[in-house]
Amino acid sequence: MRPTYHSILSLTVIATSAITAGKCVGFDGAQINTLGDKAYGVARNDAAIGEAVTLQVKGLAVVEASEAITVGAELTVDATANVVARTLDxxxxxxxxxxxAAAGDKIEALQA
Structure with a gap:
């Protein structure tokens, strides 16, 4: 079954780094590149620096898993702007x- 998303809230921001659709974006408008950083949302479109990017900030998101993940696992964002199981407070x-999901698969995630 193909993963699907359901957006409850989407917002548009100006990209401060190159952004790839489906990747997690931080509150600074940049694609996340540090494990455990706070995510503002998931990019719905590609964007270059200075371009508008729509972020899904609340809802059921479709993101890439960087490792095997089980249903119900608490998630965080890794240095590649994908999701992994959260292991540290x-x-x-x-x-x-x-x-x-297995590593590299798309996963449905309920955004916090």
């Missing part, structure tokens, strides 16, 4: 896995 919570 210092890592920001992105959300929870609604579907399981």
């Amino acid at each position: 210092t890592q920001a919570v992105f959300g929870w896995a609604v579907t399981a």
Whole structure:
């Protein structure tokens, strides 16, 4: 079954770095590149620096898993702007896995 998203809230920001659709973006408008950073949302479109990017900030997001993830796992964002299982209290919570995934698969995640 193909993962699907359901956006409850989407906002547009100006990209401060190159952004790839489906990747997690921080509150600074840049694609996340540090494990455990807070995510503002998931990019719905590609954007170059200075371009508008629409972020899904609340809802059921479709993101790439960088590792195997089980249903119900608490998620954080890794240095490639994908999601991984949260292992430390210092890592920001992105959300929870609604579907399981192997590394490289798309996963449905309920955003925190």
